[in-house]
Amino acid sequence: MIVRRWTYVVKPGCAKELIDLLHEAFDEYDRNLRIYTSHTGPNSVVAFEMEYEGLSDYQQSATEWWAVPENTARYKRYVELVESGGMTEFWNLH
Numbered sequence: 001m002i003v004r005r006w007t008y009v010v011k012p013g014c015a016k017e018l019i020d021l022l023h024e025a026f027d028e029y030d031r032n033l034r035i036y037t038s039h040t041g042p043n044s045v046v047a048f049e050m051e052y053e054g055l056s057d058y059q060q061s062a063t064e065w066w067a068v069p070e071n072t073a074r075y076k077r078y079v080e081l082v083e084s085g086g087m088t089e090f091w092n093l094h
Contacts, residue, residue, distance in 0.1 A: 001093040002054060007047040008086040015046055018081045022048055025074045029061065046082075051093065058090075 010018050019035055026033045031050035038045045052058040065071055 002052050002058065003049050003091045003093050004052065004058060005047055005049045005089045005091060006086065007045065007089075008082040009042070010044045010046050010082055011080075012044065014081040015044065018046055018078070021074060021077060021081070022046075025065075025071060025078075026050065029065070031061070055090070 008018075015037060019037075022033070022035055026048075029050070031052070034049045036047040036049075052061060
């Protein structure tokens with residue numbers, strides 16, 4: 001089992017909209033979506049995670065997600081809400 005974590009700095013005043021967008025885009029997928037905002041540390045940071053059986057499961061899920069026409073518009077809005085850069089990590093879940 002692996003977890004993919006995305007971490008981004010959100011543009012000022014956009015955190016709630018980003019969180020709502022993430023729920024809209026991913027809640028229907030059974031991937032144990034978790035969304036984090038910082039309690040201490042850097043401000044305006046949102047991280048989110050989803051679980052996969054392995055890298056091939058992630059690749060299949062990504063292919064299916066991008067095949068949904070609404071997700072292209074969701075991604076464009078997502079890009080407008082975050083600063084460029086960010087970090088993507090894959091973690092082993094034990």
